[in-house]
Amino acid sequence: MKIETINVRNIIEESILRNAIIVDVRDREDFLKGHIPMAVGIPLENIEQGKFKLPKNKDIITYCYRGSRSMMATRILTRKGYRAINAIGGIENYNGSLSKG
Numbered sequence: 001m002k003i004e005t006i007n008v009r010n011i012i013e014e015s016i017l018r019n020a021i022i023v024d025v026r027d028r029e030d031f032l033k034g035h036i037p038m039a040v041g042i043p044l045e046n047i048e049q050g051k052f053k054l055p056k057n058k059d060i061i062t063y064c065y066r067g068s069r070s071m072m073a074t075r076i077l078t079r080k081g082y083r084a085i086n087a088i089g090g091i092e093n094y095n096g097s098l099s100k101g
Contacts, residue, residue: 001075001078001079003071003074003075003078003084003085003086004084004085004086005085005086005087005088006061006085006086006087006088007087007088007089008036008063008067008087008088008089008090008091008093008094009089009093009094009095011036011061011063011087011094012036012037012038012096014061014085015038015061018059018061018085019058019059020058020059020060020061020085021040021054021055021058021059021060021061022036022038022039022040022061022063022087023039023040023041023042023054023060023061023062023063023073024036024039024040024041024042024062024063024064024091025042025043025044025047025062025063025064025069025070025073026041026043026044026064026065026069026091027043027045028041028043030065031043032100032101033100034091034098034099034100035091035098035099035100036063036091036094036096036098036099037096037097037098037099039063039099042054044064044069044070044072044073047073047076047077048072048076050080054077054082056081056082056083058083059083059084059085060074060077060082060083060084060085061084061085061086061087062074062077062084062085062086062087063086063087063090063091063094064090064091065090065091065092066089066090066092067086067087067088067089067090070086070087070090071086073086074086
């Protein structure tokens with residue numbers, strides 16, 4: 001299974017071009033401290049357990065802190081029939097401003 005990737009520095013532009021949903025797979029506390037604008041927080045554990053609701057007719061772009069947890073989430077989502085894309089580099093390599101709360 002080939003996983004599509006994008007650079008996290010292009011995540012906003014890619015989400016707009018694709019009309020995609022950005023998903024932060026870090027834990028809730030980290031999400032609330034700061035996340036990429038337009039992102040929704042769904043921790044990896046929820047994705048692993050199937051405790052989430054996302055539309056299957058939209059691309060899903062995942063990110064985490066460095067990129068490994070989002071790759072796991074992307075693989076799970078892809079197996080479940082979603083068009084999932086992993087943002088490599090994670091939030092630590094994102095250069096834009098962050099949203100809080």
